[in-house]
Amino acid sequence: MxxxxxxxxxxxxxxxxxxxxxxxxxxxxxxxxxxxxxxxxxxxxxxxxxxxxxxxxxxxxxxxPTKEALFLALLDDLLTAWFAKLNGRLAEGDGAWTAEELARAVAASLEGEETFTRLLALMQTVLEQNVTVEQTRRFKERVLVAMGATAVLLQQRLPFLTAGDAGQLIRHVHALMTGLRQMADIAPVAREVLTLPHMAPLRVDFTAELTAAITTLLRGLQAR
Incomplete structure (x- = not known):
């Protein structure tokens, strides 16, 4: 019928x-x-x-509906995958870590993740400028949940961190990742110029610089 x-x-x-x-x-x-x-x-x-x-x-x-919406969705996926990758590293083994060990773990989790860090550097200034409130809210909610899970693991590895310290550390690592990626991701002309021997102080090795910066940051927190 x-x-x-x-x-x-x-x-x-x-x-x-x-x-x-x-x-x-x-x-x-x-x-x-x-x-x-x-x-x-x-x-x-x-x-x-x-x-x-x-x-x-x-x-x-x-x-x-917009190019920004498309790429914010892509960043959402990549950010979620990176947090999971980092959490996997932080959960390996037992016991407390040194500042250097944690810094190396964070830097190592970003190896092969250049697409992610390049997009992350565009998040506030570009990708979140032409999207809906609803998409932004969903994105930020997922970031908040991921940060909470990572903060717990950070405290387990570095007992001197308070809950507030762990959250602040994640934000500072974000700032370091963004700034260093922009410094390392240079135009071809600038890359050619930086091959000159006397330009060595201006060259940026993303992984090495990030490891050093996070180590310095953690030593400061530990020394308080």
């Missing part, structure tokens, strides 16, 4: 549709990441993302 209800039908159909939507969303994020890694945020256009995924430009905007 036309219009008759078929028990159990709506659930699987809806599930497949949700799976299809998530697969399409993932495809768009992967395309945005590949384009960003090959060029820069400023050079990536939504039309490029559409072309890479063989979708109509209008379809891309159905999922992400």
């Amino acid at each position: 036309v219009g008759a209800f078929t028990p159990g039908r709506a659930g699987p159909v809806r599930a497949r549709r949700d799976e299809d939507k998530e697969a399409r969303r993932r495809e768009l994020l992967d395309a945005a990441r590949a384009l960003f890694e090959a060029t820069s945020f400023a050079e990536v256009k939504m039309a490029d993302v559409a072309a890479r995924t063989r979708l109509a430009k209008g379809t891309v905007f159905l999922y992400f």
Whole structure:
């Protein structure tokens, strides 16, 4: 009979549709990441993302109304993955760590994560400037939860940290990551100039500089 209800039908159909939507969303994020890694945020256009995924430009905007919304979603995924990676390192083994051991663990967790740190450097100044309040709220809520879990692990590794210290440490590490990534991610012309021997003091080794900065920060906290 036309219009008759078929028990159990709506659930699987809806599930497949949700799976299809998530697969399409993932495809768009992967395309945005590949384009960003090959060029820069400023050079990536939504039309490029559409072309890479063989979708109509209008379809891309159905999922992400702005370029900033697309890349904030990508940063959300990368940030979540990095926190999980860092937490895995912090949870390895038992006992307290030295400031140097923790600094090395944080720096090591960022090896191979240049895309993440480049996007993180754009978060406040670019990515959060043209998105909805709702998307920003969801993003910040996830960051808050991730920070809380990491703060607990930091206190276990460095008993001299208070809960407030651990949260502040994460914020300071964020600032260091952002600043050092911007200093290390230089234009080709500047990179050529910095190869000159006398320019050595201006070269930035992201991992080494971050390790040294976090170590100094932790020693200061421990010495209070």
